[in-house]
Amino acid sequence: MTFSAFTLRPYTEADEDAAIELWRRTWATHFPHIDFNSRVAWWRERWRQDLVPVTAIVVAECEGVLAGFMTIDQTSGYLDQIVVAPEHWGKGIALALVGEAKALSPGGIELLVNKDNLRAIRFYEKHGFAYAGEDKNPVSGIAVNRMAWKP
Template identity: 60%
Template sequence: MLSQTEAFKLRPYAPADEDAAIALWQVTWQRTYPAIDFAARVPWWRKRWCNELVANAKITVAEQSGGLVGFVTIDADGYLDQLVVEPAHWGGDIANALMNEAKRLAPAGITLLVNTDNARAIRFYARNGFAHAGDGINPTSGRPVLKMEWKP
C-alpha cells in the first residue's frame, strides 16, 4: 500500500493508463458497494470508458510512485462523470486535488449525479462547494441519485 504522505502528481490521461484506470474503477466501486459484482461489469465499463469518457471528456489522473491512484473525468459541458480515488487514499489530498483540477477545467460550473446512498461522496461534494440541485434515477443502475452543482 502506498503512503498518503508520498508526493503525487496530476497529469493528463494517456492511452497507456487504460488498464490501470479500469482496475482502479473496479476496486473503488467494489469497496463502495460490496454486494455488487463489479468484476462482472468490467467489459461493460471498458466499452463505456473508451467510447464515452475517453472520447468525450478531459481526464486527469493522479499518479504516485509510478502507479495510478485516482482520476477525474469532466466533459465540455462541465459534467463530472467519475471522480475515483484508491481507497487507501480516501480522506487524503488526492480527491481534493482532482476536484480542484476539474474546477479549473470547467470554470463555468460543474454538475454531477451521486447515488443517494453514497453518503461519503455526498459529504465530499458538499465540502467542495456543491449544492443539491435535484433528484433523479441513474439510467444505468436504476439507483436514486442526487444532482449536485458547483458554481463559481
C-alpha cells in the same frame, strides 16, 4: 489530514488497464454487495466509447502507480467520475482532482451521486457543491442526487 505525495497529469492510452482496474477495485470496496468483476467488460466499453473521446481525464499518480482519476465533459460541465484508490482516501487526491475539474470547467459543474454514497455527498458539499435535485442514474435507473458547483 495526511497528504500523500502525488502528481496529476493528463490521461494517456497507456493508462487504460490501470484506470479500469482502479475503477473496479474502488467501487467494489465501496459497494461490496455489487459484483463489479462482472461489469469490467461493460465499463471498458463505456470508458472507450463514452468517456475517453469526449471528456478531459486527469490521473493522479503516487510513486508511479495510478491512485486516482477524474473525467469531466468540458462542454457540459458534467463530472462523470472521480475515483480514488481506497488506500488513498482522505489524503488530498480527490480534492486535487476536484480542483482540476473546476479549472477545466470554470463555468460550473454538475454531477450525479448515489443517495447512499454519504461519504461522497459530504465531500462534495464540503467543497462547494450543493444539492440540485433528484435524478436517476442513466445506466442503472437508481435514484441519485444531482449536485452542482457554481463559481
